[in-house]
Amino acid sequence: MTRDGGLEQTRPTGRDRARGLVSSRASGRRVEARTYAPPKDLQDLVEGFWIGAWDLRGQPPHTTELIGDPAIHLCFEAGTGRIVGVWTHLWIRTLEGRGRVRAVKLRPGAARAFLPGPASAYSDRITPLEQVFDATRALIASVLEPTEERAFGALAAWLRAQRxxxxxxxxxxxxxxxxxxxxxxxxxxxxxxxGLSVRSLQRLFRDHVGASPKQVMRWVRLQEVALRVEAGEVIELASLAYQLGYADQAHLARDFRAVTGKTPRGFEASIDRLPGGPLQPGDRGPKPAP
Structure with missing residues (x-):
């Protein structure tokens, strides 16, 4: 996004799908998703703007599952604004009917640049924006404008004012x-x-990230496992376990299953059962919606 409001579309961080998506490749087909770069003056603290839209009328509901991400999102949907805190377990949302979300994803660690109080106060919670800020009606109305340029322009202006x-x-x-x-x-x-003591590091993460350093390290590794498996890049789990710092393959599999409910091989098998089979190395998967 440029300073004058022009939108620059970007690729999702997870090879053309959300990083850490473990529900299925169908999640990328039933939900239209687009991501946009923030203005240059916000890029140090804002990862990007994003849109999710679905039309499942006459179809079964769709459940999306994501490995927790150490980032806070401000989401606007159906006349409401909400702060979605860092999620320390599997994010699960069932979509049905028709809907659209416009949102901004803050960079992990940037919470206190825009939000009052420690980041941990928002963790594992969805907090109505009006509980934290005054006079949010105008912002919500602006972000739900018909045009994306005006919507995200208004959100960028609000972020600058809060920064x-x-x-x-x-x-x-x-x-x-x-x-x-x-x-x-x-x-x-x-x-x-x-250059910090362990206790000082833990306090820094609690106040500014919303999760412990150990939790964040775990998410980073598990998201990488999901990406490698989904992209068809994993041949030897033992080798991947070594690369990611696990004691062995069994440790990796247990950790992945504890969070997602399935082993890496079980996740791989669920992809194989989908039409089109697994992605092949070099295949970037479904393209972002135009």
């Missing part, structure tokens, strides 16, 4: 971003990297 820059916010955002692809799986190692 509070802070060294700890910047530190938290940087630390969480550094975990992806790092192979780190020990809290004490992350604390040393940050």
């Amino acid at each position: 509070r820059d802070d060294e700890d916010v910047a530190r938290a955002v940087k630390l969480v971003a550094s975990l992806r692809g790092s192979g780190l799986n020990r809290v004490d190692a992350l604390a040393r990297r940050a």
